[in-house]
Amino acid sequence: MSKRALISVSKKDGILDLAKSLDELGVEILSTGGTYKLLCDNSIKAIKVSDITGFPEILDGRVKTLHPKIHGGLLAIRDDENHMKQLNENGIEPIDIVAVNLYPFKETILKDDVMLEDAIENIDIGGPSMIRAAAKNYKYVTVLVDPSDYTKVIEEIKEYGNTKEETRFYLAMKAFGHTASYDSLIYNYLLDKNGVEFPDTITLSYEKSQDMRYGENPHQKAAFYKNSLKSFGISECIKLHGKELSFNNINDANAAIELLKEFDVPAAVAIKHTNPCGVAVADNIYDAFKKAYECDPVSIFGGIVAFNRTLDKRTAEELSKIFLEIIIAPDFEEDALNILEKKKNVRILKLKDGYVKEYDVKKVEGGILVQEKDEVDLYEDKLKVVTKNAPDEKEFKDLRFAWKVVKHVKSNAIVLAKDGATVGIGAGQVNRIWPTQQSIKQAGEKAKGSVLASDAFFPFSDVVEAAAKAGVASIIQPGGSKNDEASIDAADKAGISMVFTGIRHFKH
Known part of the structure; x- marks a missing residue:
């Protein structure tokens, strides 16, 4: 039988309804601080915790509930005669329900x-102690940290006089x-304040945003979790139209947004299965899209297109x-939305500005790999022309563009670009x-007349020879192979200019 509850919450959602229902059921309520005042102001009977402990709140409220008369009441095993004897000897009454959330x-x-x-002042001490004590003793104590559980608890108490043990076990979890x-x-x-990048232990906190219909394939269960502290990128997009995003939608959209962030000028990015299939920059997004589309009008079907400017009519x-799964932009003209919303199934996402430094985490069996995100572009002062010919101004512009794109193509990666647009993309080969x-x-x-970008160096001269045969004008690559001279000689022989970056962009 539930006889006594302790209620002390920072977030007051639903707490008056819970307390009123408990009061009507004859449950005695203990409370502290602002919660006690709120209950009294709403004519709900409550007893101050300090009246139970016989000890006032001290240290500006840092110490309120850390007392044997509270934690003894929470932790006592009710079926243990010795425990109950000790409670009686010390004037401690059991506490059956705890409703607490934290500073x-x-x-x-x-x-x-x-x-x-x-x-530091908003680090709760007493709250977690009570929650953990109640959860540990779930066989006898109901612990509530989520207002969405209040109704179920009241319903069970009304029906059974107490919550069911399976419910208490779930709430303890x-x-x-x-x-x-x-x-x-x-x-x-505190890690951030201490400047620690790779601590001895890692704890990650994410909150479920939605259950997915399935994962990468229909036989795989899946859910989407967002960073508990800050949402950004795909996690912060606002869906303006269309069905719920699928597992693959979210993964692909993330790839589109990551690539889109490389550009300050108007850009269009088309993605299929996380690989770019068309990327372009121009004076406006209309021209950028037309150029990106022309790169690969086949693969873009059923893909994702993202823009870094307001989408116009x-x-x-x-x-x-064309059939697209998702369209992403920072904003949409009303006429543009009206046109796109005629397509029932297309997902339309509004991308919010913002950046938070985050690490790249890859899951492996039994562990995770953690690294800084690959956010390096080019060190202009370290670019090295290694051939007799040097790229002209237009070629250098295309080389820089192609280098931004190849970073986001699965390795081994090759990108051909011309006039601010990709014209050929080779991805993920061995x-x-x-x-x-x-x-x-x-x-x-x-x-x-195009330029070629490679995410890693050339171990042989075969890439340069193939590029020369196709009429490629200039190449950008990391350099650093023991066989660099062979590639340089092949480029000089073909009259191709080649630039070494000293930076590799593997993406596995």
Whole structure:
């Protein structure tokens, strides 16, 4: 039978309804601070915790509930005669229900002007202690950290006089998850303040955003989780139209957004299965899209297109002519939205500005690999022309563009570009000559006068020889192979200019 509850919450959602229902059921309510005042102001009977402990709140409220008369009441095993004897000897009554949520540490550290002292003061001590004590003793104590569970608990008490043990066990699980996430936010905040990049232990806190219909394939279960502290990128997009995003939609859209961030000028990015299939820059996004589309009008079917400028009516009319899964832009003209929304199934996402430094995490069996994200572009002062011929101004512009794109193509990666647009993309092959041949075949006649970017160095001269045969004018690659001279000699022989970057862009 539930006889006594302790209620102390920072977030007051639903708490008055819970307390009122418990009061009506004859449950005695203990409370503290602002929660106690709120209950009294709403004519709900409550007893101050300090009246139970016989000890006042001290240290500006830092110590309120850390007392044997609270934690003894929470942790006593009710079927243990010795435990109950000790409670009686010390004037302690059992506590059957705990409704607690924690100081707003997350909300505090999200403030732009937050000081370390303010963050520290918003680290809850008593709250997690009570939650963990109640959760540990779930066989006898109901612990509530989520307002969405209040109704179920009241319904069970009304029907059975207490909550069911299976319910208490479930709530205990949620409680430990709640405190684990809370501690993770504190830990990661302090890691950042100490400038620690790769600590001895890593704790990650993510909150479920949605259950997916399935994962990469229909037989795989899946869910989408967002960073508990800050949402950004695909996690922060606003869906304006269309069905819910699938697992593959989110993964592909993320790839599109990551590539889109490379450009300050108007750009259009087309993605298929996380690989670019067409990328272009221009004076406006209409021209950028037309150029990107022409790179690969076959692969773009059923793909994702992203823009870094407001989507206008003229561009929307072009997009409406083909089947696309997702269209992403920072904003949409009303006429453009009206055109695109006629397509029932296309997902339209509004991309919000913002950047948060984050690490790249790859899951392997039994562990994770963690690294800085590959956010390096080019060190202009370290670019080295290694051939007799040097690229002209136009070729250098295309080389820089192609280098931005090849960083986002699965290795081994080759990109051909011309006039600010990709004309051929070779991705994900097990050697470097195959993606070269693939990109040249895709480019066709457009390969003549184009530039070639490679994500890694050439172990042989075969790529340069194939590029020369196709009419490629200039090459950009990391350099660093023991066989660099062979590639340089082949380029000089063909009259091709070649630039070494000293930077590799593997993407596995």
